Amino acid sequence: MSRIIFEQLTPGMITDEDIYALSGQLLIPKGVALTSNMLDLLQLYSIRSIRIQDEWSSSPLEAVSPEDKHYLGQNIAGFNSKLVEEARVKRIQEIKEYKKNYSQGLEYFQVSINHLVSKNTELDIDTILNQTLSLLGPKAPGSTVLEMLVYMKEYDTSVYAHSMNVSLLCNMLAHWLDFNEDDCHMAAACGMFHDIGKLAIPSQIIQKPGPLTPRERTIVNTHAEKGYQMLSEYNVNKTVRLSALMHHEKCDGSGYPQRLKDDQIDRFAKLVAICDIYNAMTSDRPYRKAMSPFTVIDHFEKEGLRKFDTQAILVFLKNTTNTYLNCPVRLSNGMVGHVVFINNEHLGRPTVQCGSEFIDLSKRSDLYIAEMLPVV
Numbered sequence: 001m002s003r004i005i006f007e008q009l010t011p012g013m014i015t016d017e018d019i020y021a022l023s024g025q026l027l028i029p030k031g032v033a034l035t036s037n038m039l040d041l042l043q044l045y046s047i048r049s050i051r052i053q054d055e056w057s058s059s060p061l062e063a064v065s066p067e068d069k070h071y072l073g074q075n076i077a078g079f080n081s082k083l084v085e086e087a088r089v090k091r092i093q094e095i096k097e098y099k100k101n102y103s104q105g106l107e108y109f110q111v112s113i114n115h116l117v118s119k120n121t122e123l124d125i126d127t128i129l130n131q132t133l134s135l136l137g138p139k140a141p142g143s144t145v146l147e148m149l150v151y152m153k154e155y156d157t158s159v160y161a162h163s164m165n166v167s168l169l170c171n172m173l174a175h176w177l178d179f180n181e182d183d184c185h186m187a188a189a190c191g192m193f194h195d196i197g198k199l200a201i202p203s204q205i206i207q208k209p210g211p212l213t214p215r216e217r218t219i220v221n222t223h224a225e226k227g228y229q230m231l232s233e234y235n236v237n238k239t240v241r242l243s244a245l246m247h248h249e250k251c252d253g254s255g256y257p258q259r260l261k262d263d264q265i266d267r268f269a270k271l272v273a274i275c276d277i278y279n280a281m282t283s284d285r286p287y288r289k290a291m292s293p294f295t296v297i298d299h300f301e302k303e304g305l306r307k308f309d310t311q312a313i314l315v316f317l318k319n320t321t322n323t324y325l326n327c328p329v330r331l332s333n334g335m336v337g338h339v340v341f342i343n344n345e346h347l348g349r350p351t352v353q354c355g356s357e358f359i360d361l362s363k364r365s366d367l368y369i370a371e372m373l374p375v376v
């Protein structure tokens, strides 16, 4: 038995495990020979790799057990476009459901914070965090969070939505870094409240539909210290406070407000720094459209990884790019295709297949991925 990544799967290979959708629905049972329709299904559900029997038959029909045939219908040909279509409809429902929960979570978060600021009550982080994130499924794997944020990018026009997205990303990154459950929860809390100081900045500056003047930028930059002060007034845990204060610090000392370096920066604030930039750049802003995740990854690589926690940024970039493998994209020249190969030397510039043409973006500085397209 071997684990095979999606793009190396071919019709006729025999599954060596039951393959489930995130919802728990069985997609393809163990012992079935793959067909091209099944490969479509795996792509639709963003299944990155599956276990395949070592000695797989080139004849799909021979390999199917009687139970599998029963599951699949009268015969293996029954696993056809109808099933793929059903899966597509289900996927659309899942996305709809996620959007609904996302809106509810966002509303809850916004109302709670506004209540807190106006009534000056004590901040019960756990209640706000649990209520907000439970709507989105706290155990949602990174691939789901990242995929869903592609659908949610138009929501991120407020400090609240941005904070919720950064919280989800911090939680995802902490899991990728094998943090224990308490620390994953802490990372989510740090992401959730990192920009709370922006509520103390005049809204005409925060919502200005254009680039900021140097003076306005100076005012906005005070949100880090203001956030720390606000959270201190609400008796919030020190780690969460430090993330609000330090999330714009950079490991090379080029950040603000204190130009801290490496070990002087709290480890959770370093996670927030990565997720904050990633979310801000991949979201629409009043004065610019969202950038594609690959453009942002390209930016991180060019910007110099030494500004960030080395391990965290490498894990983040690697996992993020792998999540978008096989995803449909539009290139800057308008061509549409799929990401088919990640270049480890240049994660932000993968190979994209457009029809029969393979375009290696690491060799095409004139082109970039302009937009991720919805899978369904």
Ligand SMILES: [Fe+2]
Pocket (backbone or CB within 6 Å): 194, 195, 223, 247, 248, 276
């Ligand atoms: Fe910030």
Ligand SMILES: [Fe+2]
Pocket (backbone or CB within 6 Å): 162, 166, 194, 195, 276
């Ligand atoms: Fe932020």
